[in-house]
Amino acid sequence: MFHWLLLGLSSNREIREMRGISLPPKKGPPMITSFSFSANNAFLSNFWPSYIQLEGMHFKTVEHAYQAMKTVDQTERHAVANCDTP
Numbered sequence: 001m002f003h004w005l006l007l008g009l010s011s012n013r014e015i016r017e018m019r020g021i022s023l024p025p026k027k028g029p030p031m032i033t034s035f036s037f038s039a040n041n042a043f044l045s046n047f048w049p050s051y052i053q054l055e056g057m058h059f060k061t062v063e064h065a066y067q068a069m070k071t072v073d074q075t076e077r078h079a080v081a082n083c084d085t086p
Contacts (some may be wrong), residue, residue, distance in 0.1 A: 047086070057081050 001079050037045040046063035059065040068080040080086065 061086060 001055065028055065036048075042048060047061050050061060052059040052062055052065045054065050054069070057065075057068070057077060059068065065079055065086040067086045068077040071077060071080075
């Protein structure tokens with residue numbers, strides 16, 4: 001795969017087209033290739049301050065809840081819930 005990168009090919013589609021492999025046309029809406037959590041989209045971030053209640057615990061952000069659910073140890077879950085940042 002490294003040698004394809006040297007040629008400046010960035011996707012499997014470009015590699016297949018170069019090798020003569022026909023591909024069906026892309027269907028559906030265009031894919032989002034970049035996204036920013038700034039300005040109007042900031043509230044979509046897992047780090048956006050929001051009140052989350054899960055399994056009887058309260059979390060500052062969705063990310064706090066997500067990280068806390070990675071363990072079954074209640075002490076660790078409480079430690080994550082009380083962190084300033086997840």
